[in-house]
Amino acid sequence: MSGIWESITAAIDSTHLLDQIREVDAAGLFSNPWFLVPFILLAGYMIYKQSWRDMALIGIFMGVWWVSGTPYMQTLVDGDELKVEKILPVVFGGGITLGVVIYLLLGRS
Known part of the structure; x- marks a missing residue:
């Protein structure tokens, strides 16, 4: 089992996916038409289909x-503390968010 986990983490490390996610420019992303047009089309389609969840x-x-x-998130850790x-x-907000997600996925049909 640990061999599978190690191969998965090695694959993620080799693609530098986590570094790419950390370096995303949100303002640049939402002004880029190659992202914005499909995103607007997806939102329009979801409104048309009424998939609010x-x-x-x-x-x-x-x-x-x-x-x-x-x-604020960058100041959570001071040195090693x-x-x-x-x-x-952050913990309470995450708990509430997780509760809402669980309710949306499992609580409603």
């Missing part, structure tokens, strides 16, 4: 992505 999940994903890049007074709102 999927739109909410995409919105939650984008919100979490945006929050993870804020200066985790600041408890700053991490508690």
Whole structure:
């Protein structure tokens, strides 16, 4: 089992996927027509099909992505210490977000 996990992590490390995700320019991304046109078409299609759950999940994903890049998140760790007074709102916010996602996926039909 650990051999499979090691091969997966080696594949992810070889593609430098995590570095690419960290270096995303959000302002540049949402002004790029190669991203914006398909994104608008996807949103329009989801509105047409009235798939509000999927739109909410995409919105939650984008919100979490945006929050993870804020200066507040960068100040959670000071040196080698985790600041408890700053991490508690993140934990509660993450718990609420996870609860909403679970409700959207499992609670409603």
